[in-house]
Amino acid sequence: MKNIFYILIMIVSLTGMSLAMAGEKKQTLPAVAKPFKAPEFALKDENDITYRLSDFRGKVVLINFWATWCPPCRIEMPSIERLWQKVKGKGIVILAINVGESADTVFKFTGQLQLSFPIPMDTKGEVIKKYPAAGLPTTYIVSPAGMVTHRAVGSREWDDPVLMKQLMAMRIPNRNGK
Amino acid sequence: MMLSSVHVKIIVFLLAGFVSGYAGNIYAIDQKTGIDEQAQLPFWEVSTGGMSLRLIQRLPIQSRGYFLARGFNATQAERIARSCIFQTVFKNTSQGGQPGKASTLEYNLNDWRVIYKGKKRKMKTRQDWASEWRAEKVSKPAQIAFEWSLYPTSQQYKPGDYNWGMSVFNLEPGSRFDLEITWMQYGRKNTAIIKNMECAPDINPQPTEAL
Numbered sequence: 001m002k003n004i005f006y007i008l009i010m011i012v013s014l015t016g017m018s019l020a021m022a023g024e025k026k027q028t029l030p031a032v033a034k035p036f037k038a039p040e041f042a043l044k045d046e047n048d049i050t051y052r053l054s055d056f057r058g059k060v061v062l063i064n065f066w067a068t069w070c071p072p073c074r075i076e077m078p079s080i081e082r083l084w085q086k087v088k089g090k091g092i093v094i095l096a097i098n099v100g101e102s103a104d105t106v107f108k109f110t111g112q113l114q115l116s117f118p119i120p121m122d123t124k125g126e127v128i129k130k131y132p133a134a135g136l137p138t139t140y141i142v143s144p145a146g147m148v149t150h151r152a153v154g155s156r157e158w159d160d161p162v163l164m165k166q167l168m169a170m171r172i173p174n175r176n177g178k
Numbered sequence: 179m180m181l182s183s184v185h186v187k188i189i190v191f192l193l194a195g196f197v198s199g200y201a202g203n204i205y206a207i208d209q210k211t212g213i214d215e216q217a218q219l220p221f222w223e224v225s226t227g228g229m230s231l232r233l234i235q236r237l238p239i240q241s242r243g244y245f246l247a248r249g250f251n252a253t254q255a256e257r258i259a260r261s262c263i264f265q266t267v268f269k270n271t272s273q274g275g276q277p278g279k280a281s282t283l284e285y286n287l288n289d290w291r292v293i294y295k296g297k298k299r300k301m302k303t304r305q306d307w308a309s310e311w312r313a314e315k316v317s318k319p320a321q322i323a324f325e326w327s328l329y330p331t332s333q334q335y336k337p338g339d340y341n342w343g344m345s346v347f348n349l350e351p352g353s354r355f356d357l358e359i360t361w362m363q364y365g366r367k368n369t370a371i372i373k374n375m376e377c378a379p380d381i382n383p384q385p386t387e388a389l
Binding site: 026027028030067069070071072099100101102123124125134135136151152153154156 | 244248269273318319322323325326327329330331332333335336337338339340341342343
């Protein structure tokens with residue numbers, strides 16, 4: 001009788017602890033209170049390729065504002081690369097916009113981490129103010145219709161199955177409904 | 179198989195603990211200090227079931243080097259470095275709470291107060307610094323780096339959101355002070371006072387000698 005009682009106590013305590021811990025690690029991509037039209041921009045990357053947001057209409061666009069000196073930005077970069085490898089060509093585009101740094105600085109950083117997704121540069125810090133983000137990193141999701149629908153402040157594990165599923169569900173279904 | 183009243187009381191107590199542990203007590207405020215594992219410097223932390231705020235000392239020498247590398251001249255870097263900077267991490271942790279208890283968190287640094295020698299005053303925010311840098315004609319890249327390095331003056335965090343940045347308390351190195359913080363969450367204004375914080379002293383740490 002006593003043993004059953006103490007086992008019950010342990011089960012209750014451990015379940016409570018594990019539920020609390022699981023909750024803290026959950027990845028979130030919250031919806032914005034009011035979706036708004038994504039401000040247009042045209043920014044060049046280190047290779048002089050221009051990225052215009054309107055060129056990606058019809059696709060889900062993940063816009064990540066970041067800088068090399070920002071620790072949480074650096075933390076999430078590998079997960080953005082893993083996400084890119086999984087969603088490239090599947091109706092999702094990633095534009096990781098560097099804020100205020102030189103092409104040389106960005107080049108050194110991306111080389112170290114072997115990042116292959118597009119990195120346009122907001123050298124004057126003007127595009128980020130249009131969105132408007134208050135801190136780095138901040139990530140916005142633009143719907144296929146060109147509306148900002150979600151925002152994540154701070155780093156995320158972008159290839160987390162929950163986030164990937166959420167992003168994939170935002171795409172326009174193809175003719176087969178998939 | 180009959181349980182005594184003592185057993186019943188213990189079970190009720192544990193179940194209550196389980197529920198509040200899982201939900202996180204959204205109103206109770208915990209405070210702690212210690213040494214941050216990554217920075218190896220002292221931190222002061224406040225947390226509830228819905229938020230956590232950690233302020234970690236930054237040595238003047240760290241800030242001096244950081245801002246020199248971003249285009250500030252030696253005089254300006256010195257002024258920033260000796261302004262009592264803390265690395266700040268503020269998180270909305272309410273996602274870990276009871277279902278339905280997730281809540282948006284809002285704050286404005288203009289509402290926070292530095293309490294030093296019995297007097298209260300505001301923090302020095304991005305906007306305060308920006309006007310100084312404009313007047314001194316600091317280069318645009320340096321201004322951008324400074325702006326985004328500082329903790330956002332106001333922000334709204336959904337569950338899971340957080341920022342990481344530098345907060346400036348504008349006191350001499352080694353000064354001790356209290357910090358009154360306020361934030362909105364769960365539909366109400368919350369306040370806490372972090373006691374006896376200390377600006378990092380202006381020291382130049384030497385490498386530990388090998389034995």
